[in-house]
Amino acid sequence: MSAFPRAAELGLISCHVCKLVCADALDGDDPSNEMACPRCGSALHRRKPSSYVRAWALLIAAFLLYIPANVLPIMRTASLNDIDDNTIISGVVELWVKGSPDLAVIVFTASIVVPMLKFLSLGTLLVSCQRGSDWARPQRAKLYRLIEFIGYWSMLDVFVVSLLTALVRFNLLSRVEPLPGVIFFGLTVVLTMLASMSFDPRLIWDGRDSDD
Amino acid sequence: MGTTPPEALLICEHCDTVYRRRTLARGEVARCACCHAELERHHGLSLTALLALVLTAMIVFVQANMWPIVTLGLNGQFSGATLWGTIIAMWQQQAQVISVLAAATLFFFPLTKMLLLGWLLWFARLGRRAPGFAPMMVVLHYLQPWTMSEVFVLGALVAIVKAHLYFDVVADPGIYAYAALTLLITVFAGVDLRQLWELTPEDPA
Numbered sequence: 001m002s003a004f005p006r007a008a009e010l011g012l013i014s015c016h017v018c019k020l021v022c023a024d025a026l027d028g029d030d031p032s033n034e035m036a037c038p039r040c041g042s043a044l045h046r047r048k049p050s051s052y053v054r055a056w057a058l059l060i061a062a063f064l065l066y067i068p069a070n071v072l073p074i075m076r077t078a079s080l081n082d083i084d085d086n087t088i089i090s091g092v093v094e095l096w097v098k099g100s101p102d103l104a105v106i107v108f109t110a111s112i113v114v115p116m117l118k119f120l121s122l123g124t125l126l127v128s129c130q131r132g133s134d135w136a137r138p139q140r141a142k143l144y145r146l147i148e149f150i151g152y153w154s155m156l157d158v159f160v161v162s163l164l165t166a167l168v169r170f171n172l173l174s175r176v177e178p179l180p181g182v183i184f185f186g187l188t189v190v191l192t193m194l195a196s197m198s199f200d201p202r203l204i205w206d207g208r209d210s211d212d
Numbered sequence: 213m214g215t216t217p218p219e220a221l222l223i224c225e226h227c228d229t230v231y232r233r234r235t236l237a238r239g240e241v242a243r244c245a246c247c248h249a250e251l252e253r254h255h256g257l258s259l260t261a262l263l264a265l266v267l268t269a270m271i272v273f274v275q276a277n278m279w280p281i282v283t284l285g286l287n288g289q290f291s292g293a294t295l296w297g298t299i300i301a302m303w304q305q306q307a308q309v310i311s312v313l314a315a316a317t318l319f320f321f322p323l324t325k326m327l328l329l330g331w332l333l334w335f336a337r338l339g340r341r342a343p344g345f346a347p348m349m350v351v352l353h354y355l356q357p358w359t360m361s362e363v364f365v366l367g368a369l370v371a372i373v374k375a376h377l378y379f380d381v382v383a384d385p386g387i388y389a390y391a392a393l394t395l396l397i398t399v400f401a402g403v404d405l406r407q408l409w410e411l412t413p414e415d416p417a
Contacts, residue, residue: 004229004246012230014223017353019406021218021230039409040346091374099373107370141226141247155317155360159367160374162314166293166301167284167375174286174378178307186310193357205227205247 006205008046017042047200052130054198059122062191065184066115072181075161079174087181088112088157110156111185118192121147122199129203137204144201151196154189158182219410222251255403259411262403263333269396270326276361276389277319281368285380292384295319295364317360325355332408341412352405362394 007014011024018040026035026046035044048054073085086094088111096104121143128135161182168176222231222242226249236242236254244251257265280292293301295318302311328348335342342348368387375381 007223007228007230010230012221012223014225014228016225017350018409019223019225020409021221021223023218040350042350095370095374098377103370103373106366110366138247141249145226145249152357152360153363153366155313155363156367156370158310159314159318159360159364160370162298162302162307162310163281163293163368163371164374165305165307166298167282167291167371168379169291169301170286170289173289178302178305178310183307183309186313190313197357201226201247202228 013044013046015040015042015044016048047202047206048198051198051200051203052126055122055126055195058191058195058198059119059126062115062188062195063119065188065191066119069181069185069188072184073179074157074181074185075164076177076179077168077174078177080172085179088185091157107157107160110153114150114154115188115192118147118151118196122192122196125199125204129206132206140204141201144196144199144204147196151193152189154192155186158186158189224249224251253402253404257399257403259333259337263330263337265396265399266326266330266333269393269400270330272389272392272396273322273326276386276393279386279389280384281386281390282372282375283382283384284375285382286378294386317358318364321355322359322361325352325359328352329405336408336412339413345412349406349408359397361390362397365390365394 007021008024013022013024013026013035014020015022015037018037020037020039022035022037022044024046026033026044036042037044070088073087073090075086075091077084077086092104092108092111095101095107125140125144128140161176161178164176165178168174220233222233223229224231224244224247227244227247229244229246231242231244231251233252234242236252238254238256241253242251243249277295280294280297283290283292285291295314299311299315299319302308302314328351332342332345332348332352335345365387368390372381372383
């Protein structure tokens with residue numbers, strides 16, 4: 001289909017771990033036939049194993065955890081006369097109103113925009129690849145590289161809550177405690193990272209006859 | 213393809229396009245013509261320079277973990293936090309999951325990465341593969357996405373701004389060490405460590 005020679009057509013495999021180019025001696029019909037990279041010893045695969053199933057499972061799990069991460073409060077600020085529970089979005093609003101709108105934008109991007117972008121992008125990539133679509137391939141390839149690159153920045157809010165918990169410990173006068181929302185959010189970030197790692201970007205270029 | 217040695221070929225990790233490898237000049241970046249992903253980059257850092265950077269990063273990492281990051285003041289009371297103070301505080305506050313996550317991504321993974329790299333580069337400089345070269349290279353590959361010190365630095369800045377609404381905030385040496393560490397991480401981000409496979413001879417001494 002494309003004018004460029006592809007490894008699968010030439011009977012070559014690139015090791016996922018060390019990038020060594022190896023001759024493809026895998027038997028496509030027999031999954032028990034395994035081959036190790038002669039250089040680093042990792043198992044060789046033409047594509048990441050069961051990429052669609054793993055990526056979908058992790059993405060859906062991440063999305064399910066993202067709901068309590070947003071609905072439940074992530075942090076409690078307690079002082080003598082009041083207790084204030086913050087969700088992710090109310091934390092952003094507080095920064096915007098009282099402190100600095102520029103940081104509010106950064107936190108909003110890391111905690112809301114990036115996870116949503118990952119859900120939508122990875123979902124789109126998975127659906128379009130499973131349908132063997134040849135729509136906007138270079139753009140989809142670029143989209144995948146973008147979500148791989150920005151994914152882990154979502155941990156921002158988790159670290160903010162952790163640091164504030166450690167710092168604000170003035171007994172009765174003022175303290176900060178983490179609430180369950182932050183745990184759900186941390187797990188969401190880890191699961192979205194695992195989901196995007198499980199997705200094999202080569203599937204974008206594979207067309208209808210992909211091997212999954 | 214039987215006659216071409218495997219080292220002379222390069223396969224794009226993002227779209228499986230096969231290329232004949234070309235020696236890159238200083239500062240050159242090879243991109244895939246099909247999907248535009250980066251294939252290879254010439255970063256112009258020698259093994260000695262890389263080793264020096266890893267050693268610097270280790271020294272800075274010790275500083276970043278030793279000193280408090282920020283101190284808060286309220287009516288004459290002071291409260292400071294180090295990275296480990298943060299990890300322990302989260303554990304005590306029923307957020308063990310986060311505590312483990314922070315300990316791994318901010319302490320154990322970066323530390324392992326630096327120690328392995330230092331070991332591998334030390335031997336690579338002498339023109340050999342270090343004992344345990346292959347398994348260590350595999351571990352480094354899997355650790356790559358899971359070190360998050362630079363995210364923690366941004367988190368510290370946000371925490372400082374938030375705390376500043378209610379408290380006196382004093383930045384401590386730890387935050388400067390972290391800032392320096394972030395710079396070093398950025399330098400390393402442009403280096404594909406898998407080149408060590410090619411830079412060292414096949415048979416270990």
